[in-house]
Amino acid sequence: MLFETKLHPAFDARSGAYPKAQSMQNLSPRHVKAEEALWLHVASGWYSTKVSGTFVSGPHDSEADCLRKIAEINPPPVKRPKVVPVAA
Numbered sequence: 205m206l207f208e209t210k211l212h213p214a215f216d217a218r219s220g221a222y223p224k225a226q227s228m229q230n231l232s233p234r235h236v237k238a239e240e241a242l243w244l245h246v247a248s249g250w251y252s253t254k255v256s257g258t259f260v261s262g263p264h265d266s267e268a269d270c271l272r273k274i275a276e277i278n279p280p281p282v283k284r285p286k287v288v289p290v291a292a
Contacts, residue, residue, distance in 0.1 A: 230255050231278055233270040236263070252277065 231252045241248035249263025250270035260277065264270040 229260070229278060231260055231274045233267050233274065235267070 231254060234251050234253045236244065236246060236248050236251055238248045246259070247263045249265065250267050251262030251264070252260045252270055252274045254260060261273050262270065264273060
């Protein structure tokens with residue numbers, strides 16, 4: 205082989221890894237009541253949050269709106285076809 209290109213594992217077709225920008229976040233809805241909202245200096249309502257507690261989006265008017273936004277941010281992963289090595 206004249207040139208051999210080695211890809212980072214995140215971009216290797218044989219790897220199950222995805223680039224960080226495409227990886228799924230584990231988001232969940234969280235309701236912030238008025239009393240807590242004053243303490244956090246945010247508006248009360250529903251927020252999508254990371255496992256760490258970081259707010260990702262919001263406030264949303266309802267849990268359903270928040271869940272819709274989470275689905276928009278975290279679309280289901282695209283199934284990639286398996287790459288079968290070709291015998292040389």
